[in-house]
Amino acid sequence: MVYTLIMSRYKVKKIYTWSNKLAYLAGLFASDGCLLSNGRHLNITSKDLQIIASCQEILNKNTKIGTKYGQFKTKAFYWQFSDVALYDFFLNAGIEPRKSKSIKQVSVPDQYWGDFLRGYFDGDGTTYGYLDKRWPNARMFYTGFISGSLDMLNWIAYKNRNLLHTNGSSIRKGARADSLVYAKSDSIKIYKSMYGEDTAYKKYSLDRKRIKLSNFIIQG
Numbered sequence: 001m002v003y004t005l006i007m008s009r010y011k012v013k014k015i016y017t018w019s020n021k022l023a024y025l026a027g028l029f030a031s032d033g034c035l036l037s038n039g040r041h042l043n044i045t046s047k048d049l050q051i052i053a054s055c056q057e058i059l060n061k062n063t064k065i066g067t068k069y070g071q072f073k074t075k076a077f078y079w080q081f082s083d084v085a086l087y088d089f090f091l092n093a094g095i096e097p098r099k100s101k102s103i104k105q106v107s108v109p110d111q112y113w114g115d116f117l118r119g120y121f122d123g124d125g126t127t128y129g130y131l132d133k134r135w136p137n138a139r140m141f142y143t144g145f146i147s148g149s150l151d152m153l154n155w156i157a158y159k160n161r162n163l164l165h166t167n168g169s170s171i172r173k174g175a176r177a178d179s180l181v182y183a184k185s186d187s188i189k190i191y192k193s194m195y196g197e198d199t200a201y202k203k204y205s206l207d208r209k210r211i212k213l214s215n216f217i218i219q220g
Contacts (some may be wrong), residue, residue: 014085021058022089023112024204027119028055029090030106031147035097036080040087045078051122052079054204059083100148105155113163115204118194120145120156122206126179127187127213141216143187144172144179153180164189188217 016022028051029035033044044055045068052065056079066078094106108116121143129141147153153171157180160166166186172179182190191213195205 014083016085016089018109018112020112020115021204023108023115024119025055025058026090026093026095026106026108027116027121028123029119030095030099030103030116030152031120031123031125033095033123035087035090035095035099037097040082040084041080042083042087042090043078043080045076046123047074047076048122048206048208049077050206052077055079058204059086103147103149104151110163113159114193114196117156117160117190118205121194122209125209127209127216129216129219139216139219141184141187141213142181143190143213144181146174146177146179148177150178153178156180160186160190164193166190187213191217 028044029042032046032051033042035042044052046052049065056062056065059081061081061083063079063081066080068076068078070076093108094104096102106116124146126144126146127141128144129139131139145153145156150171157166157169160169160182164186166182166189168183168186170181172181195210195214
C-alpha cells in the first residue's frame with residue numbers, strides 16, 4: 001500500500017507499507033530485480049512482458065519499457081524507474097544492490113508469504129515433470145526456487161516448513177546458482193499458498209508458470 005504525506009505546500013512524500021501487491025513485488029525484486037547503487041533507481045529485467053506490466057500496474061507507473069538481447073539472441077524486456085521511497089522500503093526489507101550472492105532474507109510479514117513466494121517463483125522459479133517409468137501412469141513433478149545465495153534458499157525452506165508445513169526439500173547445486181527443489185506433495189502445498197482462494201491479488205502471477213504447475217497437479 002502507498003501513502004502520501006504532504007510535507008509542505010509543494011512537497012509530497014510517499015510511504016510504502018506491506019500489502020499483498022507489495023509482497024508480490026518484493027518477491028520479484030528479491031529474485032529478478034535490481035536496486036542501482038545511486039539510491040533511487042530500480043530495474044527489473046524479464047523475458048516475460050507480463051511481469052513488467054504487473055510491476056507497472058502495481059506501482060501505477062507507465063514509463064518506457066526497453067528491450068535487449070542476450071548472448072544467444074534471446075529477447076528480454078527491462079524497466080528502469082526512479083522511486084526513492086520504494087528503494088528505501090526494499091533496502092530496509094533486506095533487498096540490497098548487488099544482492100545476487102549476498103541476499104539472506106526479506107522481512108515480509110507471514111500473512112503475505114504466499115504473495116511473496118509467488119513473486120519469487122515468477123522471477124526465479126521453475127517447475128518440471130515427467131512420467132516415472134517405474135510405475136505406469138505415475139507422473140512426478142517438482143517445484144524449484146533458484147538463487148545465487150545459499151542463505152536465501154535456506155531461509156525460503158525454513159519459512160515453507162513453518163508456514164506451509166512442507167515435509168522435505170533438497171538443494172541442488174548449479175554452475176551459477178543453486179536450486180531449492182520440492183517434490184509432488186510439497187509442490188501442491190506451495191501451489192495452494194501461491195494461488196489458493198485465500199490469496200488476495202492473485203491476479204498478479206505469470207500465466208505460463210501458474211498454468212504449467214496447475215496442469216501437473218491436475219494430471220496427478
